[in-house]
Amino acid sequence: MSKLINWFTEGRSSGKYTLPFVILLLGVTVLASAANLLLPQDSALYVSTYSITLLGKYLCYAMLALAVDIIWGYCGILSLGHGAFFALGGYAMGMYLMRQIGDRGVYGHPELPDFMVFLDWQELPWFWLGMDQFWFAMVMAVVVPGLLAFVFGWLAFRSRVTGVYLSIMTQALTYALLLAFFRNEMGFGGNNGLTDFKEILGFDLQADSTRVSLFIATAVILSLVLLASQRILSSRLGKVTLAVRDAEPRTRFIGYRTERYKVWLFVYSAVIAGVAGALYVPQVGIINPGEFSPINSIEIVIWVAVGGRGTLIGAIIGALLVNYAKTRFTAIMPDGWLFALGALFVLVTLFLPKGLMGLYGQLQSKRRQSAEQEVQS
Amino acid sequence: MSALENSLQGLRETFRRDQVWPFLIDKQSKVDVSNQMILYVEGLNLSFDGFKALNDLNLYVNDGELRCLIGANGAGKTTLMDVITGKSKPDAGSVYFGQTHNLLTKDEADIAQLGIGRKFQKPTVFEEQTVFDNLELSLKTDKRVIQTLFARLSPSEIDRIDEVLAIIGLKKHRFMKAGALSHGQKQWLEIGMLLAADPRLLLIDEPVAGMTAQETERTAELLTSLAGERTVIVVEHDMEFVRSIARTVTVLHQGSVLAEGTMDQIQNNKDVIEVYLGEEAAEA
Numbered sequence: 279m280s281k282l283i284n285w286f287t288e289g290r291s292s293g294k295y296t297l298p299f300v301i302l303l304l305g306v307t308v309l310a311s312a313a314n315l316l317l318p319q320d321s322a323l324y325v326s327t328y329s330i331t332l333l334g335k336y337l338c339y340a341m342l343a344l345a346v347d348i349i350w351g352y353c354g355i356l357s358l359g360h361g362a363f364f365a366l367g368g369y370a371m372g373m374y375l376m377r378q379i380g381d382r383g384v385y386g387h388p389e390l391p392d393f394m395v396f397l398d399w400q401e402l403p404w405f406w407l408g409m410d411q412f413w414f415a416m417v418m419a420v421v422v423p424g425l426l427a428f429v430f431g432w433l434a435f436r437s438r439v440t441g442v443y444l445s446i447m448t449q450a451l452t453y454a455l456l457l458a459f460f461r462n463e464m465g466f467g468g469n470n471g472l473t474d475f476k477e478i479l480g481f482d483l484q485a486d487s488t489r490v491s492l493f494i495a496t497a498v499i500l501s502l503v504l505l506a507s508q509r510i511l512s513s514r515l516g517k518v519t520l521a522v523r524d525a526e527p528r529t530r531f532i533g534y535r536t537e538r539y540k541v542w543l544f545v546y547s548a549v550i551a552g553v554a555g556a557l558y559v560p561q562v563g564i565i566n567p568g569e570f571s572p573i574n575s576i577e578i579v580i581w582v583a584v585g586g587r588g589t590l591i592g593a594i595i596g597a598l599l600v601n602y603a604k605t606r607f608t609a610i611m612p613d614g615w616l617f618a619l620g621a622l623f624v625l626v627t628l629f630l631p632k633g634l635m636g637l638y639g640q641l642q643s644k645r646r647q648s649a650e651q652e653v654q655s
Numbered sequence: 656m657s658a659l660e661n662s663l664q665g666l667r668e669t670f671r672r673d674q675v676w677p678f679l680i681d682k683q684s685k686v687d688v689s690n691q692m693i694l695y696v697e698g699l700n701l702s703f704d705g706f707k708a709l710n711d712l713n714l715y716v717n718d719g720e721l722r723c724l725i726g727a728n729g730a731g732k733t734t735l736m737d738v739i740t741g742k743s744k745p746d747a748g749s750v751y752f753g754q755t756h757n758l759l760t761k762d763e764a765d766i767a768q769l770g771i772g773r774k775f776q777k778p779t780v781f782e783e784q785t786v787f788d789n790l791e792l793s794l795k796t797d798k799r800v801i802q803t804l805f806a807r808l809s810p811s812e813i814d815r816i817d818e819v820l821a822i823i824g825l826k827k828h829r830f831m832k833a834g835a836l837s838h839g840q841k842q843w844l845e846i847g848m849l850l851a852a853d854p855r856l857l858l859i860d861e862p863v864a865g866m867t868a869q870e871t872e873r874t875a876e877l878l879t880s881l882a883g884e885r886t887v888i889v890v891e892h893d894m895e896f897v898r899s900i901a902r903t904v905t906v907l908h909q910g911s912v913l914a915e916g917t918m919d920q921i922q923n924n925k926d927v928i929e930v931y932l933g934e935e936a937a938e939a
Binding site: 510513514515517518520521523524525527528529530531532533534535536538539542 | 740742762763764767768772773775779780781782783784788791792793798799800803804805806848852
C-alpha cells in the first residue's frame with residue numbers, strides 16, 4: 279500500500295515528460311554534432327560551426343531560464359537579478375581563459391593579461407591567483423554566485439522581504455555589480471571585459487571539434503541539471519516549495535522554517551545560473567559588464583513566462599524559442615527587438631498565463647466548456 | 656591564590672555530578688502539565704501605534720479543555736492567537752506552554768513543532784496541491800531542509816493520513832486539488848492539517864464561518880470529540896455554535912478578559928450584557 283501510494287504521488291508530478299525530453303535533447307545534440315564533424319561542407323545536411331555555437335549559446339540561456347523558473351515558478355520569488363549570477367560564473371571562466379593566453383597577448387607579458395599591462399600593473403591581484411587552474415576556476419564559478427546568493431538571500435528572506443520589494447532589490451544587486459565591473463580598478467577588464475581567448479584545457483577554441491565538445495558538454499550538463507531539479511522538486515522539499523509559494527504563513531505555522539527553504543533554493547538556482555555562465559563564455563568568446571545589465575535579467579523572466587513558469591521544460595523551450603526569434607528578428611530589424619519582446623510579454627501575460635506549456639490544457643478546458651454548453655443547450 | 660581557587664571552584668561547579676549540562680538537556684522535552692494547566696498567559700500588553708490591542712490580559716487554560724473565546728471586533732482575539740503562535744511579540748507579559756516552554760522566545764516554526772496548531776480565520780490550504788499532499792506536509796516529522804529533501808512516507812504515516820482523512824470526511828477527495836474543495840471542506844482540511852501534526856493545543860479561529868447548518872453541526876461534533884485528549888481554543892462569533900460546544904467561555908473586551916465562566920453565567924453577567932450581548936440585542 280505504501281509503495282503504491284509513493285508511486286502514485288511521484289507519478290502524478292509533472293515529471294513524466296522529463297525523461298523523453300532529455301532523450302530528445304541529447305538525440306538532437308548528437309545528430310547536430312555528427313552532421314558538423316562527419317559530413318562534408320557542401321552536403322545539404324551539414325550543420326555549420328556557427329550554428330553549433332549558436333545552439334550551444336541557446337542551451338546556456340535555457341539553463342539560465344531553468345534556474346529562474348525554479349525560484350520563480352516553484353517558489354514564487356521573482357528574481358530580476360539572475361543575470362548577475364550568470365555573469366559571475368562567466369567571469370570565473372573568463373579569468374581562467376585569460377590566464378591560458380599566457381604570453382600570446384598583444385603585449386606578450388608572460389603572466390599579466392593585456393588590460394593589466396595597459397593599466398601598468400606590476401603583478402596579478404590576489405583574486406586572480408589560482409585562476410590558471412581549471413578546477414579552481416570551476417569551483418569559483420559555483421562558489422561565488424552561490425555565496426552571493428546565500429548572503430543576499432539570508433539577509434532578505436530572514437527579514438521577510440517578499441514580492442515587488444525583493445524583485446527591486448535583485449535589480450539593484452545586478453545594477454550595482456554592473457557599475458562595479460565597469461571600473462578598471464576592479465581588475466576585471468573594465469568595460470571591455472575579458473576576451474581574445476585562445477584555448478581551453480589545451481584545446482584551440484576556434485577548432486570545430488572544441489566547439490562541438492562545448493556544445494555537447496552544455497547539453498549534457500543541462501540534462502543533468504534538469505533531471506536533478508525534477509527529482510528535487512518532486513520530493514517533499516518540492517511540495518514545501520509550492521506551499522511556500524501559495525501560502526507562506528500557513529507553511530510557517532505547520533512548522534517549516536520557510537526562510538531556510540527559500541535561501542537554499544535561491545542558492546541552488548544561483549549555482550545553476552553560474553554554471554550556465556561558465557559554459558556560455560568559451561562559446562561566445564567574451565564576457566563584459568553588459569551581462570550584468572538589468573534588462574538581461576528581465577529578459578530571462580520573459581523567456582520563462584513564454585514557456586510556462588512552474589514547468590521546467592517550459593522554461594527551456596521558452597528560452598530556446600525566444601532566443602531563436604531574437605536572432606532572426608535582430609537580423610531583419612535590429613531596433614525593433616525590444617518592442618517585439620515587450621509585446622510578446624504583454625500578449626503572453628494576457629492570453630497565455632501558463633505559457634506555451636499551459637496552452638494544451640487551456641485548449642482542452644475550452645473544448646470541454648463548449649461541449650458542456652452544447653449539452654446544456 | 657584566590658584566583659586559582661576561584662577557577663578551581665568554577666571547574667568543580669561545571670563538573671558536578673548531580674546535574675546535567677544545559678546543552679545536553681533534550682530541547683524537545685515534553686510539555687510539563689503536572690499542574691493540569693497547559694497555557695499560562697500573564698500580563699500581556701501589546702499596542703499598535705498607540706492602540707492597545709492587548710491590555711494586561713491574563714488567561715489560563717486547563718489541559719484537555721475546550722475553551723471558547725468570544726468578543727466584539729477588535730477585542731484582541733486574533734492578536735492573542737498571534738502572540739501565542741509567535742507571529743507578534745508583546746510589549747510586556749509572559750506566555751508559557753506547560754510550565755517550562757516560554758513561547759515568547761520561540762518563532763512560529765518552533766512553536767508549531769512544540770505541538771501548537773493554528774487554523775486561520777480565512778481557510779488557508781495549499782490550493783495547488785492535493786488533499787493528500789496537504790496532509791503529508793502537515794505530518795509531525797523532521798522539518799529541516801535536508802531531511803525534507805530525502806523524506807519518504809512511512810506506512811505508519813500513510814495510516815495516519817488515512818485516519819485524518821476519515822475524521823474530516825475527505826476520503827473520497829484524497830487526490831483532488833485542495834483548491835477545488837468547497838469552502839466548508841477547506842475549513843475541514845485545515846483542521847485535518849492541524850490534526851495530522853498531532854498537536855497538544857489547537858487554536859481555531861472561526862471554524863464555522865460560511866458553513867451550512869449541517870456542516871456546522873458536524874464541526875461541533877468534531878471539536879468536542881477532540882477535547883480531552885487535546886486542548887482546543889475556539890474563537891467564534893456564532894453564539895449558537897458556541898453554546899453547542901462550550902463548557903467554559905472567556906469574553907474579551909478591549910484587550911483584556913471581561914468575564915469567564917459557563918455560557919449561562921456569561922449570559923447573566925452584567926458587564927457582558929452591557930458591552931457585548933447588549934450590543935447585539937440592540938442591533939436585533
